[in-house]
Amino acid sequence: MPEVVVYSSAWCxxxxxxxxxxxxxxxxxxxVSVDGKSDVRAEMTRKAGxxxxxxxWIGSTHVGGCDDLYALERAGRLDALLGA
Known part of the structure; x- marks a missing residue:
C-alpha cells in the first residue's frame, strides 16, 4: 500500500x-499539521499548488482536498489508488 499523507489543520x-x-x-x-507552521504550509502550497x-497524497499522486477524495470514493477509484 502506498504511503498516504494528509496535510491538515486541527479545526478544519x-x-x-x-x-x-x-x-x-x-x-x-x-x-502533517500546518497549524502555526508557516514553513510547513509553504511547503504544502509549493507541492500542491x-x-x-x-x-x-496517495503515493506520488496528489489527490487534492476532501471533496476530491470523496469523489474518488464515489467513482469507485479510491480503493485502486490505495492498492486495496
Missing part, C-alpha cells in the same frame, strides 16, 4: 471528514 471540518473516510477504510496515513487544507 474538511480535514476531519477526509481523515474519517481514510480511517473507515482501515488506511494508515501520516498527518493550493493553500487550503486538507491536501492529500
Amino acid at each position: 471540518p474538511y480535514c476531519i471528514r477526509a481523515k474519517q473516510l481514510l480511517s473507515s477504510k482501515g488506511v494508515a496515513f501520516r498527518e 493550493a493553500t487550503s487544507v486538507p491536501q492529500i
Whole structure:
C-alpha cells in the first residue's frame, strides 16, 4: 500500500471528514499539521499548488482536498489508488 499523507489543520471540518473516510477504510496515513507552521504550509502550497487544507497524497499522486477524495470514493477509484 502506498504511503498516504494528509496535510491538515486541527479545526478544519474538511480535514476531519477526509481523515474519517481514510480511517473507515482501515488506511494508515501520516498527518502533517500546518497549524502555526508557516514553513510547513509553504511547503504544502509549493507541492500542491493550493493553500487550503486538507491536501492529500496517495503515493506520488496528489489527490487534492476532501471533496476530491470523496469523489474518488464515489467513482469507485479510491480503493485502486490505495492498492486495496
